[in-house]
Amino acid sequence: MSASLDVTLAALADPHRRATVDLLRQGPRRAGELAQAAGLSAPAMSRHLRALRLAGLVEETHPPFDARVRVYALRPGPMAELKAWAEAAEGLWSDQLLALKAHVEGGGG
């Protein structure tokens, strides 16, 4: 039972946050760029980015040429865990079908 997976999924559950993650796949972006690209106000995007950061999905860096700017980039960890979780389900489907057959015919247990 992975608590961090719950955090990851909760963070990705919001469509705007998932869209933001998709945007970040093309490369790191500034907060303002993300807000504009996602059609969100700056505060809204800021809150979403915070949620993603708390979930460990993105990280924030300050570019050296302007410390006001915040650049966000994806972090691999949580996504890898999510992938592994989703992956683990695969390869079980054939077993599932057999088990379903047995369960339905046998009466469960």
Added chain:
Amino acid sequence: MSASLDVTLAALADPHRRATVDLLRQGPRRAGELAQAAGLSAPAMSRHLRALRLAGLVEETHPPFDARVRVYALRPGPMAELKAWAEAAEGLWSDQLLALKAHVEGGGG
């Protein structure tokens, strides 16, 4: 932009639903069994199962020996899509690092 992915993620965002999916990995179960195993009341589990079903993550079957019982089993489609989505992020991390470097040093765009 995959709307179905949003539905999948929203469905999996709830800890109880994710736990239910984890339970179903071991094989199909009756609604009552799932409720008991997850420590939820029957109505609560019923609504979670509905959410999972609407997301296409589980399917419902009636065993022939008792039509009152509903057996739930995992469905592969949405999970596969989720896996593919999470997978697509991987293999981009090295590029991400390069892009971050370029972005930070170059001034962005």
Added chain:
DNA sequence: CAAATAGTTTCGATATGCGTTAAATATTGC
């Protein structure tokens, strides 16, 4: 130091989700 810029945090309002209790539906068994 004042003005402008980038972004975040707070505040108030609305909306959505979850759980429990009670009622309803469908089905089984006597």
Added chain:
DNA sequence: GCAATATTTAACGCATATCGAAACTATTTG
């Protein structure tokens, strides 16, 4: 037909998330 079983649906209250607007922090620029 009537009581019991398996599960869902409905109604209510509570907690939480989200948004926009306004205020705030930090930093750059003149």
